[in-house]
Amino acid sequence: MPIPFKTVTSIPLLQGLDDDTLNKVANMMVSRAYLPNDVVMRKGNSTDNLGFLLRGVLQVVDLSEDGRETGIHLIEPGNSFGELAVIDGLPRSASVIALKSSEVAFLPNAQARSLIFNRPLVAERMLRHFAKALRTSTHQRTLLGLPNAFHRVFAQLHSLVRETPQGMVIELPKQHEVAIMVNTSRETVSRALHTLIKLNVIEKKGTVLIVHQPAQLKSAAESGLEELSDLKSNKSGM
Incomplete structure (x- = not known):
């Protein structure tokens, strides 16, 4: 279903952009509902959109060498996900599953890339997002290294x-x-x-x-x- 303009203005990555841009983004976005344990994005799939969690909780997971699922980090409302694949065009590097009933907005790849590459405010926020994600990933790897x-x-x-x-x-x-x-x-x-x-x-x-x-x-x-x-x-x- 289409995304209301008010919802788009509440997404942290997009806040502060002019109304014309936000209207265009709202018209390009669609939202989908997910039940607990539904797969929102699957590792290895091709890239076609950038996700924004509107409500609920998602978890980024990967498979270990012995086939176990390993949680990487949680995604909370307002956060974006799937950025790496949008930026470099490579397949998804991890899967995303819904932990609770969730609603996700998707922005097509081309429009997402245009915002990231052409809007300094969005680019700065994306860099801060990557820095936070890297710190979280480092912490999680350290945690998983604990023997007990x-x-x-x-x-x-x-x-x-x-x-x-x-x-x-x-x-x-x-x-x-x-x-x-x-x-x-x-x-x-x-x-x-x-x-x-x-x-x-x-x-x-x-x-x-x-x-x-x-x-x-x-x-x-x-x-x-x-x-x-x-x-x-x-x-x-x-």
């Missing part, structure tokens, strides 16, 4: 902490989604979460984790089970 699965789960959870007026929270993805992010089993994720809950580091409320002890979660993310062993000892001695 519990440690990887703690580090991933810490990276998802957000500060809100109600305190520090984690909008918890499903356990199998966390498992994909850190290359472990859903059962391991469940046990790691239970350990943190038992020690009152976090509390589960629906799909949200309330972080009661941010410093302890940070220490667990940095030191793994050793830090939690110290916390257990302190609690047992009280």
Whole structure:
């Protein structure tokens, strides 16, 4: 379906462009709805558009050598994706799947390239986006290099902490989604979460984790089970 002009003006990459350009972009875009686990983009496919997430949550995934899905990073509303293939014309370098019911707007490749190459404001934002993505990718590779699965789960959870007026929270993805992010089993994720809950580091409320002890979660993310062993000892001695 077509994209309303107001929706286009809310996309961070396009904000500040003149109304004539935004109207043209809106007329060229189409949106599609996706259900959880739907494939939005598939690795190896040819390039034909640039995606913008309007609502929902997406995950960029790749396959490891042993055939396991490995989560690279999450895509949140307002973010664009698929830029590399748009810029260099090569096949998609990773797949994108929907974690929740999502709506995505697509801008055809030719128009996306014109904006990126001919509009300095868009080009600057795209460079900042690539810099952030590179930092995220570097962090994720470091995380996946941790030998202990519990440690990887703690580090991933810490990276998802957000500060809100109600305190520090984690909008918890499903356990199998966390498992994909850190290359472990859903059962391991469940046990790691239970350990943190038992020690009152976090509390589960629906799909949200309330972080009661941010410093302890940070220490667990940095030191793994050793830090939690110290916390257990302190609690047992009280």
